[in-house]
Amino acid sequence: MAGSSACASTRSLKASKLSSRFRKCSVEAVVMAAMVANKANMSDWGVDSAPDVFIWQLHDNNMTTEVELKLALAPAHVAALKRHPLLLAAGTPLRRNLLSVYHDTPKLALMRHHAALRVRRVGRQWVQTMKIGGGATGGLHQRPEWEAVVPDATVNPALFDAPAVGALLTPARPAKLVPVFETRFWRTTWQVQWGDAQIEVALDQGEVRSGAHSEVICELELELKSGTALALFDLALALAETIPLRPDPVSKAERGYALFLGQLASPIKAAPAGLRADMSVTA
Template identity: 45%
Template sequence: MNAEIELKLFFQPQDHDLLIKTLNELPNAVPQETLNLSNGYFDTHDLQLRRWDMGLRVRGFNEQLEQTIKTAGSVVGGIHSRPEYNVSIAQKIPDLSLFPAEIWPAAQPIDALSASLECIFETNFQRQTWHIQHQNALVEIALDQGKIVAGSLSEAICELEFELLSGSPAALLSLAIAVAKTVPLRLGKASKAQRGYQLAGKSTAVATTPLDPFELPPSEPNVHSAQKNMADLLERWQLIEQRLCAIQGFGHHPLWSQLIECIELLGSATWQVTPDKSIADLFHVIKNLVKTQVELHNKQQDLTSAEQLAQLWRHPQYGQLQLALVSLALTVQA
């Protein structure tokens, strides 16, 4: 069993070549082999594994097959941590009995569960990887580009993952921030599996209604409460993005006002943790960029909310601010 700790970022397709150039030029970067990966994600018809917060896949690469199951974990900002079990197999259908018995709920008939599995969706992509020694840590950077496929539907994969092989998680953020100075990146909330279930119609559609109002605690703020507010607001930022991307049609939407409010509240919470001028400057830039984007959209009304966000994501400061906040949250926790 491995305790996987990774930082997931999204990029836009037009930045693929610049990303490769940037990663090749990082100090101590050692390119690894490039793999073409085919992945089938399995579950029962009633999504029993999903209800247990488990993800099961069979991956094919270099004429080899491997089954992997990820059990319940945690996500803080963009840092993902989930227990993971890998087993080499000879067939494309997973065999659950090959995983450790202790990962399953008590009295669960594994043979019957295994027999009821079906492939829900596939993810097929090319993965380029680099190993980098950085700040006494070993980090693997993986660049994935390809597609999620569910029946006749497909969705693009453009992801950059920083996985900690050894050392401190802070090294992930340090490297990511270095890359984000050159290439526009942003925090990735949804995993390939989450997106695949959504595409296959096996999970609830993303809502497009405004979120409930965010209320700051009535007590006098301190560093720890401010840090919790930061984490909650960073999560809220990503939820607002998800909902804006799901909106069909044109016209202004109240979620844009909530995005501006969220960034302003984050700025206040962050100032209670640190008076770092560089972060304050990023807040000022991003808040103005969002407000300008909304003002232009209100005049032209010829862009969807997803297209508006894509324009915002072209500004490197957008992802730089998100990463600076995750890094600060990790520092405060330590």
């Protein structure tokens, strides 16, 4: 870290450990400290109970809850990331080309209800996905989602057998749904065992496009497959020791809608970091 180092004191991480992790870059230290603060807030509930409290639950048997930590990185650091010992130890990664087309009504009814409907091509298969609500804290995204395999890129809302989805899509009949933007990117994934947690590390490189407007995608997603969400922060901190990473609160869908609306490079108001009076920063 140029000139200074930062550390956050929490019950789960000692100050000396954080100091060594954050000595690379003062700007990144402040950002990553927010991640540690959010992790500390989760640990207040107890490691085992944190996910049940921290994640919005809809109690729908047809629903799965996506829990992932999204991190932004510069394209210049991708090569170093791929050589990171933690990822090399995970074995040969899987690399796939993904095309996703997002649909909404002409008046963006789904966006206004904080929902996203996409059809994604994965290999030779098309998968339709609906995500509703959720939120991001310190880069941690939690969203309930529903999926259905479809024969082609045509949207078929009737395949979603879920009351929450039906309530949103009933007014938006298939004839009223139109493509609004798309994402095209290469996804490289590693399966990492981190303590008792199984985490999928996904590197996405490509673009999101709406009409003549486009934006580069270069991000790292740590998705929890099993275990507790606290493990995502621990793994992110370990990677951030040598790779410049920062929490990214903006989803691909949010980027696409911003392009569609012409809101290029618009500022985003940060959520409260969750710092408490009993935390400290030392030089």
